[in-house]
Amino acid sequence: MLVLTRRCEEQIVIGEIVITVIAIGPGRVRLGIDAPADVVVMRAELPDSFSSAVSTRPRLALAPTRKGRTT
Numbered sequence: 001m002l003v004l005t006r007r008c009e010e011q012i013v014i015g016e017i018v019i020t021v022i023a024i025g026p027g028r029v030r031l032g033i034d035a036p037a038d039v040v041v042m043r044a045e046l047p048d049s050f051s052s053a054v055s056t057r058p059r060l061a062l063a064p065t066r067k068g069r070t071t
Contacts, residue, residue, distance in 0.1 A: 006021045007021065007024075008021050008022070008023060008024055009021065009022075016035065016036050016039075017033065017034070017035045017036075017039065017041075018033075018034040018035075019031055019032070019033050019034075020032040020033075020034070
C-alpha cells in the first residue's frame, strides 16, 4: 500500500483518475474523484450491498444519450 500525505486542494493522479482533497475535518476527509465515465467508483462497503440490490431488482433497458453514454 502506498501512503501519501496531501493538504486541502492538493491532488493525486492514478492513470486517468484524479483525486482531490476537498476538506479535512475532525475524523473525516472529503475527497473529489474525477474519473472517466467507464470507471466505476464507489465506497469499499458498497459492492456487496450494490450487487445484491442489482440482482434482486428487475433489469431495465438503458437508453443511449449524447456522446454514447447510457442512463
